[in-house]
Amino acid sequence: MADAVALRQALAAFLGDTQYRKFVARGMYRGRMAYWQEQEWTRFTTAHPEFAVDLNELAAALLVCHLHGDELKPDTAEVFHGCMDLARWYVEARSRLFPYAAQDVISTEGRPFEGDRIGVLFCPACRVARAGWRRR
Template structure:
């Protein structure tokens, strides 16, 4: 693909994998390396669509979207706090199911001594809105 159309790639990839498979693939991420099942699915897709072949950097860029809201993830630099944070299971369940990419919680060192003071996070604007709505619901 000389001129890469990531939206078209995502649309065709979603069609090939089905909605659940696509969401599972995107949620698993592409940052470090693909899982075996992701490699298998991607190989099948590229065999059917050789014109959509992407390298790993392009794939990471193309699939940097929220699997729940399908919005592009945006980058933000945030401060790291020194310490550990424990969240309730209720919050963790809501975050996983309703706002997985809000990236609105503090980033903590979790006891590590070698953490930088600032880190980049990727967030979904729709996830942040969903988190805000959830936080404002009465208990």
């Protein structure tokens, strides 16, 4: 497999910073790319055939924070059995400053779920940013 760091660097250089972050943030939904990602991926792998990995490898390589670039790490979060609304100002701060802190309680929104913890992926830099934001 191509080195994930080298692949990300080459893809970022090829797409440009803004488009690369958009590509990473969109990720793979149900193991598939969006149409515009397929177009970009075809352009990239035509120029860089050494990075023409399959979708599973690409999805694994792109498990990074689109804001900080850190690789996402597994953790668990508390589950709230019921519906819960977060304040809009908090949701906006989270998506702008620490999208992968993954330290909020996760509500089931009425869906059946066994247990009190659920697996999440987090970015260490997002957790640092969230802690700094909370101190202010």
